[in-house]
Amino acid sequence: MPVTITRFLQAVLISVFILSACQKDAEAPPESPTIDSASKTDTAQLDIPMGQLPSDVTPLAYQLELTIIPELEEFSGKTTIDLDISESRDHFYLHGKDIEVSKVQLSDGVRTFSGEYEQVDPSGIVKISSPEPLQGKVQLVIEYSAPFNQALDGLYKVSESGNDYAFTQFEAISARLAFPGFDEPGFKTPFDITLVVPENQVAISNTPELSSEIIDGMKVVQFAPTEPLPTYLIAFAVGDFDVVEAPDLPPTDIRDHPLPLRGIAAKGKGEQLAYALEGTNAIVTALENYFGTPYPWAKLDILAVPDFSAGAMENAGAITYREALLLFDDTATPERKRRYKMVHAHELAHQWFGDLVTPAWWNDIWLNESFATWMAHVSMDMAEPEANFRRDLLSRGLAVMTDDSLVSARQIRQPILSNNDIATAFDGITYSKGGAVLSMFENFLGPDDFRQGVRNYMDEFQNRTANADDFIRHLGAASTGQPGDVVIAAFNSFLEQPGLPLVEIASRCDDENLSIHLKQSRYFPLGSSGDRNQQWHIPVCLRLGYADEDTTTCLLLTEKEQTFELPQACPEWIMPNADGAGYYRFSMNQQDWTTLLANCDRQNTNEVMAMLGSINGAFNSGDLDIATLMSIAPQMIASPDWQVATAPTEQMNFMYERMASEGQKQALELRFAEYYSAKLDDTGLDSINDRDKAQLQTTLVDFLAKTAKQPELRAELVKMAKAWSGYGTDNQLHPDAANPIIVGTALVVAVDELGPDFVDHLYQLAVGSTDAVVRGWLLDAIGNTKDPVKAAEIRELVFSPGLRDNEIYSILFPQVLMPETRDATWLWFQQNMDRILSRIPEERWGRMTLVGAAFCNTEKRDEVQAFFARHIDSLTGGPRNLAQTLEGIDLCVAKAGQHKTEMDTWLGL
Ligand SMILES: [Zn+2]
Secondary structure, eight states: OOOHHHHHHHHHHHHHHHOSSSOOOOOOOSSOHHHHHHHHHTTTOTTOOSSSOOTTEEEEEEEEEEEOOTTSSEEEEEEEEEEEEEEEEEEEEEEOOSOEEEEEEEEOSSOEEEOEEEEEETTTEEEEEEEEEEEEEEEEEEEEEEEOBSSSOEEEEEEETTEEEEEEEOTTTTGGGTSOBOOSTTOOBOEEEEEEEETTSEEEOSSOEEEEEEETTEEEEEEOOOSSBOGGGOOOEEESOEEEEEEEEOOOSSOSSOEEEEEEESTTOGGGGHHHHHTHHHHHHHHHHHHSSOOSSSOEEEEEESSOSSSEEOOTTEEEEEHHHHOOOTTOOHHHHHHHHHHHHHHHHHTTBTTTEEESSGGGHHHHHHHHHHHHHHHHHHHOGGGOHHHHHHHHHHHHHHHHTSTTOOOSSOOOOSHHHHHTSSSHIIIIIHHHHHHHHHHHHOHHHHHHHHHHHHHHHTTEEEOHHHHHHHHHHHOSSSOHHHHHHHHHHHHSSOSOEEEEEEEEEETTEEEEEEEEEEOOOTTOOOOOOOOOOEEEEEEEEOSSOEEEEEEEEOSSEEEEEESSOOOSEEESSGGGOSSSEEEOOHHHHHHHHHTGGGSOHHHHHHHHHHHHHHHHTTSSOHHHHHHHHHHHHTOSSHHHHTTTHHHHHHIIIIIOOHHHHHHHHHHHHHHHGGGGGGTOSSOOOSHHHHHHHHHHHHIIIIISOOHHHHHHHHHHHHHHHTTTTTOOOOGGGSOTTTHHHHHHHHHHHHOHHHHHHHHHHHHTOOOHHHHHHHHHHHHTOOOHHHHHHHHGGGGOTTSOGGGTHHHHHHHHHSTTTHHHHHHHHHHHHHHHHTTSOGGGGGGGGGGGGGOOSHHHHHHHHHHHHHHGGGSTTHHHHHHHHHHHHHHHHHHHHHHHHHHHHHHTO
8 A cells, every 4th residue: 555655745745735834835937827917918007016016105004993703704994004105196006805995095194085996916916096196195094895715815714613713814915815005025014903803702913902992892902003014924813712821921131021921722722722831931032042132022922723724824923823733632742742842933933033024025035934944943952952853954954855856946045026936935945945054054154153143133124124135144244264255155055046966075095195075066866857067155064084083174165076185184984964964965986885884873863864865865866776775774774763763764665655566565565564573662552752762653653554564563553543433332532542643543544444434433523523633633544545435425525614624635635645546536636626726725726736746657747737737827836836746757757767677676576
């Protein structure tokens, strides 16, 4: 049966949709359909700004008054914007999408006019016209109503257990669905917000309440004015919430006042916020110590949202999370708690990076996301030094190298020419590569100089906007060990071009004179048509090993090839990426590889992981064969570090999923079991509190049960799934009857073994639960149904109101990834794409092209291309996502083809 590639792809696909935080995605070529179609159809209005709004009309302040009654289908509002119009004009543009305007008024302090409001583009560009030209300070008032959004976008409603709630998600360009305004990050102004809500409900926004009074049976809540913020960071939430007042975070050396902290959750779920609230102080304190400036806002609310498209969103002072990241009961696994910490630290880091200092335009969204990704690991490392959070950052950097090996990869700082580009700017390159590159330069400058650069940048630009040049200039200026222009050139070489460097290293040692020759190119895997001739300024740090000591030396590779004469003596071995700090892969001659592998125990875990990344790279580019790869595996599997011990499963899963014939699968199952069975003795099947050991357990169980298909293990898991779900007994959940770390795998195996009746049983449990985690396990298992008749039935759940919008991927992805259901699901997908899209925020539509990534053959590639080409104009962010999907299929075909004969030989077939 399908697995890791399946599981690997599923993880990739789900992470693309959800990601760790405030996520959007990849991007598109300049000839975007949005621009094209609009400019062709609106030739009469040539000044419509399809990209950035012009800067001659600037918002200075907003007053927002919204009446939000979650029980209704629409809301209403009055937006007042103080404007500065630098040149006299009778019309100008702003944003507003699908809102019904009843009144427009313009006033320059002397005259007051009725204006006209016209949405001139479907993306939400609005033309405001005045009967007479206006200039200087002008006030614009717009009264309107609008529907609650149906796809978790803008201002939307969620119903649970008979209660209705309203929430917002505005990043990137969805504030325009909730109120008319200048919906771009560069326009930062104060907001005065008033919410009118049902008398018995709670209203939340970015700032503390100033007043709350009952007028005509409605509660009118006025909030304190915000500091200058862009539209995308504004937030509202309305409903009969549980509001948990946590103790104020006490003053610190950095912050001279206490910070009010609250948790907000749907009715009845408040007590599950305890863990998240307790963990907040340590992270805020670490961040304040790093930045040297206090948390910037007057209060901090964290909200658990029952249905949420992203992972979390860093709204200033009112951070929203999907429930699974914020709500915890006694069965929460160590990994889930760790994930909460990472995401919480990420969103809290944004309160400075993104909120206090905001990118002037979306091309610098990396300043938000790369930085928050990097900072989350750094701040958690400060808060819990023993927990190895920085290693997770390395893992993410190594994982994203696959995406970065595509010809169609984005660069970290990508020009934004259309809404397609905004939609695709929130991808793994921005988050994980950006985080890894920051880490590399932190190492290059030294952590103290790097932090000083960050602090200087923060001081100069707080409450304002900034761009990449501002940030890098401060890094260069703070560097004491390197000239500023050297730092700037090196950083820009990673920021302004796509791709993954490959560093070839050769050493020569005569008469104790050590000479290191480095050569760089762009890494591409087998089957790629990419041009390898590309250069960076790469900080390359080498560790040189001697009999009983070692030393690290760093070189800056700026040319295509360079030779460095070093003062060190001849080493016994060379590790070409000391501490795994560099964002590059490396290659060496056979002899140097052999000595490095022989001294594997002298490398730290980061270095072994970087080494494995380069070994994987060599396998993917055809420079390493299966027999060699498998001969290294036992050494890896013996490692006490779970990341190292489980690393070989990635290529094993590829072999099983993408290369093996049905006849070969059985032989592979036996081989793989030989490699890993004994390792499971290290963990057993009981619940484990230690996170690293738990990660080893979950990966091993998944691999041995699903890929190696060990019968005894599968039988144990079926027993566990039946006990946990009350199958055949009382049909009730028994949370204590299973190890929560592996219960998800157990349910999937049981669906396989027990069939459609068990699937029905799981569905009844799912619709009877409001617990996001439990529902996730149940729906993932249901999504793994292979029986063709039952599978067709469960695919229809994607349209069921019984599933939340953010749960439909649990059905869709397994169905398209499993070989047994792949073709039928692809056909079904093509027939139903519009209905599926109606449950997804529009700016994520382009990601739907990723369903094509399930294929690894040229015939289906052509089908995928033909189908999406017909729809690409309506899929925001589609062009780049489709290009990456098609390229991924090509590479899969090439890799599987290259290694097929080797696998036959290795199996002795
Ligand atoms: Zn983020």
